[in-house]
Amino acid sequence: MNTAARDVAQLRLDNALALFEEFVRSTVKDPDAATMWGLERRFAQRLQIQPSYWSQIKSRSRQIGERLARQFEQLSHKPVGWMDQPHTIPAKGAAQTGRSAPASIGENPPPQDDDERFIVGLVLTYYRRHPQRARTRLLDLLGEVLMPAAAAVPATKAGGPPAMNDDDTRNLWQRSQKGVAPLKRKR
Numbered sequence: 001m002n003t004a005a006r007d008v009a010q011l012r013l014d015n016a017l018a019l020f021e022e023f024v025r026s027t028v029k030d031p032d033a034a035t036m037w038g039l040e041r042r043f044a045q046r047l048q049i050q051p052s053y054w055s056q057i058k059s060r061s062r063q064i065g066e067r068l069a070r071q072f073e074q075l076s077h078k079p080v081g082w083m084d085q086p087h088t089i090p091a092k093g094a095a096q097t098g099r100s101a102p103a104s105i106g107e108n109p110p111p112q113d114d115d116e117r118f119i120v121g122l123v124l125t126y127y128r129r130h131p132q133r134a135r136t137r138l139l140d141l142l143g144e145v146l147m148p149a150a151a152a153v154p155a156t157k158a159g160g161p162p163a164m165n166d167d168d169t170r171n172l173w174q175r176s177q178k179g180v181a182p183l184k185r186k187r
Contacts, residue, residue: 008084012064015083016057019043019076036121047075058114
């Protein structure tokens with residue numbers, strides 16, 4: 001594929017993701033992971049394509065051709081040729097569509113794919129429903145996982161984390177898996 005065709009394909013993908021972001025913002029104030037899946041289906045219906053086709057476009061296994069680009073423009077009330085031109089996307093939109101926004105020093109990058117967006121959405125949904133409980137449990141879980149093995153020592157008077165044996169670790173893992181749907185495998 002030549003460079004010009006690759007640039008147009010990337011532009012159309014970026015603009016399709018921008019259309020989806022616009023659709024999300026106009027439909028739901030604070031979408032969670034479950035809401036996002038429903039919105040993707042509704043967005044595909046709005047564009048008169050199958051949800052699976054929209055998924056293939058997002059995963060870059062299909063490209064948006066000339067006819068489909070004009071269809072997206074018409075059904076999204078954009079001028080002809082809009083899909084083939086670069087448009088600036090606000091940082092909030094970039095985070096939800098998986099494109100990187102310029103990050104400040106010390107700032108975490110936005111989710112990069114569907115799996116990361118799902119996990120972030122899941123954690124946010126849990127936190128918004130039960131902030132104190134989520135904060136405590138997530139910090140405990142992440143503290144155990146992110147702590148280097150050499151630093152994992154028994155609790156001291158300074159209040160360090162307690163040492164966990166294999167059974168405790170296995171039980172914690174099993175408890176954290178309850179009620180969480182598995183992610184789709186990558187092809």
